[in-house]
Ligand code: SF4
């Protein structure tokens with residue numbers, strides 16, 4: 001292979017042999033996959049912009065209020081007491097990412113990653129609309145005229161507007177949309193962090209989409225780098241069928257006519273015919289480009305397609321393997337398990353313990369008492385007037401020190417009470433006692449503890 005043909009082994013496609021930036025002027029793709037990706041992007045963008053405005057019973061649908069240490073998911077509030085859920089979510093996410101990538105490769109990168117959606121579906125389109133296609137952009141960059149600067153300025157203005165609005169929307173996931181309006185109303189006087197995020201996010205957005213662009217995927221993104229160690233010969237990838245395509249060229253027997261249309265549309269500037277490369281974000285642009293060429297030369301579509309390394313080598317069509325089914329079931333089970341944990345958690349948590357260091361107290365001549373500490377964590381936004389009821393043994397009584405527990409919203413309430421049992425019921429040195437925590441006549445929780453008595457076991 002000639003030296004210039006094997007450059008992809010030595011450096012990324014967007015740098016020359018001196019390490020200088022090679023600017024990518026990618027052509028906008030059209031075709032079946034591009035249409036589907038546009039629809040997916042439209043749905044995801046709509047969700048992104050609409051979610052902060054949705055409320056369930058007065059609570060935001062989704063709020064990640066890190067500063068005040070609580071999250072709202074689907075209208076349910078999660079407090080620091082639910083940290084174990086965060087831990088399980090993180091673990092699930094890691095397992096999910098690994099299994100998903102092993103089977104589906106970079107499906108996320110091509111279809112759902114915000115970087116790809118903003119860069120390829122929004123900004124590259126606007127750029128082509130303002131500055132023209134790749135040839136015009138290249139020409140204008142090499143021969144800068146007044147029109148170039150005016151168009152560039154206009155392009156930056158449009159980019160800035162979109163980025164600025166998107167960053168504002170992003171911030172509303174953390175301080176709510178009402179919080180964002182309030183912050184703007186106060187000129188961010190009481191919300192320096194939000195102002196910092198707004199400035200940093202808009203600056204970073206402008207830097208990425210006007211200059212850094214595809215390098216975010218090829219150099220910076222850790223998920224992209226992780227792929228190399230997760231994909232294998234069975235992973236689904238966008239790949240060129242070298243068995244069918246080679247030898248390439250107009251008068252060759254292979255199906256590839258070497259038109260380079262697949263290279264022209266590639267947003268990371270690579271030639272997919274060189275095999276799987278770290279720059280490939282599986283965006284499917286080259287599939288659409290090549291399919292339209294195959295149609296014109298009356299050859300079957302799919303010279304570049306979703307397949308696997310093994311699929312090409314052994315000429316097998318992409319199909320749902322046992323391994324894919326197993327991993328997909330595991331992924332589904334993980335999500336269901338997490339969903340169950342999240343939605344089965346209660347809005348309050350009670351702990352009742354016998355007061356440490358205390359034995360028992362004689363209550364007159366016929367009864368004995370033990371002292372207990374209770375702690376009630378109320379995760380709701382309502383005040384809860386609770387009752388602690390002794391259910392076992394049934395002939396004992398509870399004597400609260402102070403009033404019955406009133407659990408303040410979003411906080412922990414603590415207190416003490418006595419359990420008094422008649423001496424004729426004290427059958428051993430240590431008894432079990434059972435409590436019900438009752439709200440509006442409904443049993444919310446059941447708790448057990450021990451009761452010490454003066455009786456000695458023999
Ligand atoms: S090689 Fe194809 S799938 Fe990969 S980034 Fe380029 S155009 Fe997208």
Ligand code: SF4
Nearest residue numbers: 256257259260262290
């Ligand atoms: S678009 Fe298809 S035919 Fe044209 S160079 Fe690429 S792989 Fe070959």
